[in-house]
Amino acid sequence: MRICIIGGGLTGLSAAYYLSRTYSVDVLEASAETGGLLSSSPVHDTNIERYYHHCFSGDAHLLALMDELGLAADLTWLNGSTGYFSEGRIYPLTTPFEILRYPLLTLRDKIRLGLLTLRAGKYRASSYDDMTADAFILDTCGRHAYDSFFAPLLRSKFGDWRHEVSAAWLISRIAIRSDRGPQGERLGYLRHGYQSLITALSDAVRRNGGAIHTGIPAHALEKTEEGTWMVNGAPYDAVVSTVRPSILTSLGGPSLPEIPYQGAACVTMGLSRDVLQGIYWVNVKDEAPYGAVIGHTNFAPFEWYGEHIVYLASYFRDRLPEGHEERMITDFCNRFSVSRDEIRWHYMTTDTAAGPVYTTGYRNLIPPYEVDGLYCAGMFSSPNYPERSMEGSVAAAQAVAETITSREASRD
Incomplete structure (x- = not known):
């Protein structure tokens, strides 16, 4: 069985890893390198992610994958501290x-916020899919906490x-961030950056006989009379798409609900001092x-890099303003x-x-793993609802691989 995987990010490479153990796999990645949002740039003798990343102790699928790939010894658990900058001061x-x-919060605000943090893990987040975050915050924490704390975020x-x-x-975000001790959140990071995960996945796929093609986007999909798919004119028994659903549809894939997406622009800098x-x-x-502002070397040890590394994180809709960097x-x-x-x-x-973007009603937009004989998994999949993560991406990859394997077993 020959399978094409569209997209060489974490979901695509993970799916390729699971499937290449049994099937022939081709990965098509439009960029010059794999990794997607987990891709890195070389900094001195190591690599630094182009977008900031960390994992959590409850990331069962991700941690199991790292262990399978021999990366468990490189996983370091660190403390993540937080602050709020307002009017020239860091609090x-x-x-x-x-x-x-x-x-900037009253005692009543702090009590209500504290209670929300303690209870967040007990909420069934998905049942609040049709309620706005605005309404929820106003109801649980009040107007002042909303205006002075949540609204800017x-x-x-x-x-x-x-x-x-x-x-x-919002509830999911608070719940995952509430696992903290007196020194802050307990967060995981790989000693040589998450590039080592991307490299290990790519190497494992190739050892299993799979092929990874970079700089080659999928530009055409066509369903055959037999129900299989052609990708860029080449025949495949199955196709797994990890790209945005609307892009898949535009390539010739099945019609899928329009899921709202936003862009990200991240400036990474090396500084001579901690600010x-x-x-x-x-x-x-x-x-x-x-x-x-994310102080990477206030999380990962400064000694790994020899300078202070900082990210500036921003998001945009449709088009990035000119001169944004x-x-x-x-x-x-x-x-x-x-x-x-x-x-x-800096870059x-x-x-x-x-x-x-997890707007109200998002839950109803999530596509199943199989649509019209084509398979889908990515940041839009159910394990990444209602908050995306590396864990969700790996879980989605494993689920779509199991869906394909089960489908093939039922045909035998």
Whole structure:
């Protein structure tokens, strides 16, 4: 059986890994390299992700995959601290004492927010799919907490979509972030970056006899009279698409619901000093061309890199504004009192379809793993609802591989 996998990101490579153990697999990746949103760039003697990443202790599928690939010894558990930047100041929000001292919320706000955090894991998030995050926050935490704490986060994350985002996403986000001790969240990172996961997957696929073709996008799909598919004119017994559903439809695939996606633009910088007071993740309350500043070397050890690595994270809809990289860097320098000569290097990475936007009613848009004889898995799949993650991508890959295997077994 010959299978074509469209897309060489984490879902595509994971699906190829599971399927290549039994079948002949071809992976088509439009970019010059595999990895997708998990791709990396070389920094000195190691690699750094173009978009910030970490994993969680509950990521069962991802951790099992790392173990199978011999990466378990490289997985390091670290503490992720958090803060909020407002009006020229960083407010640490990692420990209970720091949260109690935070002056921009009232004591009543903090109590209600604390109760929401404690209860988040007990909510059935999917049952709130038709309720907006706005309505949920106003109901559980009140107007002041919404205006002073949540509204800036939703604005920076979703922009014009912020009032359409579902409470299901918010509840899931709070629940996954509530697993923390006195020193912050317990988060996982690979010693040599997640490029080692992409490399290990690619190597395993090739050892199994699979082929990975980079720089070759899928540009045409055609269903044959026998019910199989042609991809770029080549015949396959099965096709797994990991790309955005609307793109699959435009290539000639089945008609799928339109899932809203947003783009991401991330500036990565090497700095000569730490400007975040040792904090890993700093959300920006004030309006800015980015929503968060991520101090990677306040999470992963500074000694691994020999300089301070920082991400500026922003999202956009439809088209990235011209001059966005310079605008982000200029704002960062002004806001965090950084001189240009302290920035040793920088680059911006963009993706116009970085991830789904979990608007109300999103649950009804999720396609099944098999549609009209073609298989689909990716950030749009059910394991990535109502919050996308590396774990969800690996789980979706495993599920679609099992769907194909079961389908073939039933035909024998």
